[in-house]
Amino acid sequence: MMNTIRTRRLRQSLVMRQTAIETFVQLENFIYPYFVIGGEHQLESIPSMPGIQRMSIDRILQDVGLLLKHGINKILLFGVGENKTSQGESAAASSGLIPTAIRTLKKEFGNDLLVITDVCLCAYTNHGHCGVLHDGQILNDATLPHLQAMALAHVQAGADIIAPSDMMDGRVAAIRSCLDKEGFTQTPIMSYSTKFASAYYGPFRDAADSKPGQGDRKSYQMDYRNGREAIRESLIDEQEGADILMVKPALAYLDVIKKISEHTMLPIACYNVSAEYSMVKAASANGWIDEKTLVIENMHAFKRAGASVIISYHAKDIALNKWL
16 A cells, blocks of 8 residues: 655644744744834824834833833834924934933843834934935935934944834945944944835834825835845845845735845844734734734744744734733
8 A cells, every 4th residue: 555645644733743843933033113202101002003102211111121021122213203304304313212212221221122223214304205305306315324323323322233214225335334434333234125115004104103295105115016126125235234134014025035035144134014013903803813823823924934033013912921
């Protein structure tokens, strides 16, 4: 009798399935984002992102303390609503929200907490674009000095990693050169290297008050139809000095994560973005899905595709509720 190949043999029990696990997700893989606002004792709910709030620095301090107790030790900071101007000069102010938040967090938690900061002008410009706007055009090269100044202000305040998300050409090289010149040669850059012009960002733009006042971001963010260009974008950032490459969004772009991971030896991050989060929350609230099961399945999909770092608004629920 011919032997039958039975792949089910290693699925018969929980212990048997655990013996054959290929993909592991750990709390160490996660980065949790925060939206920083001014004032004290401030919490502002974000209707399009259930469970996520804008927080003043003192409230973030309390929340981070809770996260650390439950195993999340990496955070990503976004500033909200600071003195918006046409060129976003407040993004580089040493007394601004993000540098102040960095100093406060590092003073309290030191090296127990990894503080990553988003570097982009969109939340600081009165037009909501990620670069300098002139006659309806985003000026790439004119934007770079602003990004350099913003990155430097964050690193001088104590940021551990800089994460440029603007998608201007050459910004990784510009920031790397600036940081090296100022003596910050050991500060890594986690580049939003492959960031698509996506409808999945809608709730984030509510949270960060960063929706473009005119036009869209398709002239600088990537066309979601292009896979080969996605690889090119990331490899260019690697050549310019990025230490970690990122794909954003994540869930609809697992193929891109996989392709890039096959072309680089750098760590790959993915951003499980706002609409991906909010759709799960909405479906769960309606009783259509089991939230825990679906969230953990998604996290494993990101890891299986090749991401070693996962930025997710689900991270707090995963840690506090012990879903892993």
